[in-house]
Amino acid sequence: MKAPKVVIVMPAYNTAKTIRKTYKDIPSEFKKHVIMTDDGSTDESVKVARMLGLTVIRHNKNKGYGANQKTCYKAALKAGADIVVMLHPDYQYPSELIAPMVAMLKTGHYDVILGSRILSGGALRGGMPLYKYIANRLLTFVENLLTGAKLSEYHTGFRAYTRNALKSVNYEQNSDDFVFDNQMLLQLLSRGNRIGEISSPCRYFPEASSINFLRSLRYGIGCLYYGFGYFLGRISRYNNAS
Ligand SMILES: Nc1nc2c(ncn2[C@@H]2O[C@H](COP(=O)(O)OP(=O)(O)OP(=O)(O)O)[C@@H](O)[C@H]2O)c(=O)[nH]1
Ligand SMILES: [Mg+2]
Incomplete structure (x- = not known):
């Protein structure tokens, strides 16, 4: 069977200082297809990415983190990706873990893999500010109740998707801001x-x-807003079915 094509996408905004390290730690088998989409950075992000040999796509002005991901996924799907991994180029997440994430998708048991900073306590050990940690835990608790899912967090930026998972959702309709990540998970769950x-x-x-x-x-309020929307959708589906 043909090996799946894995494309790594990096939504970048002023990450000239960290992109090199992030790229260096990517396992060599996945270094071939890496796309950096630059959201109007004012530093040398584009120059550094080109030096590293990455495919670079530029927004000529800053459109936002969500808008940047829309460009990422469109480009990865167009490039024929079977698996798409989003990796922040700010060196926040360990690039090495792309390998097990891809391996889990390859088993066919999953459509999406999240790199969770909550499982095994990576968040606090890594220096996540306490207020972000508490907000993460509370939002996750409420969102699990609203969706019926059992995720350890909804807020990680380290994610791997199969092509079909990405194509199953209309991510273009989502926010151009950070809440995009949360909307995306809700859409994936609803599908x-x-x-x-x-x-x-x-x-x-x-x-x-x-x-x-x-x-x-603002992000937290957005998560609750869309989470409640999801919950109302669940209730109306339940009422229609009974
Ligand atoms: N397109 C776009 N990307 C951004 C913007 N701000 C940050 N980013 C990128 O989005 C990613 C995440 O941004 P962070 O500020 O680290 O946010 P975060 O990781 O969700 O939050 P932290 O937990 O505080 O690190 C990074 O790769 C940034 O380069 C922005 O205004 N526009
Ligand atoms: Mg970050």
Whole structure:
């Protein structure tokens, strides 16, 4: 059987200082197809990515993290990816773990794999600020109740998808901001995709974290808003079926 084509996408915004390290740690078998989509960075992100030999796509102005991912996925699917891995180029997540994530998808038991910073305590060990950790746990608790899923977190940016999983959702209609990640998971769940998790360490340092308290708050409110929307959808499906 033909080996699946794995494409790694990196949504970048001012990550010139970290992209090299992030790329270096990618297992060599996956280094061939890496796309960096640059969201109007004002630093040398594009120059560094080109030096590394990555495929670079540019937004000529800053459109937002969600808009950036839309460009990532469109490009990866167009490139014929069977598996798409999103890896933040800010060196927050361990690139090495792409290998087990892809291996889990290859078993055919899952459609999506998340790198969870909560399983095995990677978040606090990696220096996640306490307020983000508490918010993560509370939002996850509420979202699991609303969706009926049992995920350890909905907020990781380290994700691997099969082509079919990506194509099963209309991600183009999602927000251009950070809440895109959450909407995407809700869409994947509503389409019946099987989501698996592996534990993932993470690193917090200034270049790996630009989202501040106010933006985090806006993100949290967005998660609850869309989570309740999902819950209402569940109730109406239940009523229609009975
Ligand atoms: N397109 C786009 N990407 C961004 C923007 N801000 C950050 N990013 C990228 O999105 C990724 C995540 O951004 P972070 O600020 O680290 O947010 P986070 O990882 O969700 O939150 P932390 O847990 O605080 O690290 C990084 O790869 C950034 O390069 C932005 O305004 N636009
Ligand atoms: Mg980060």
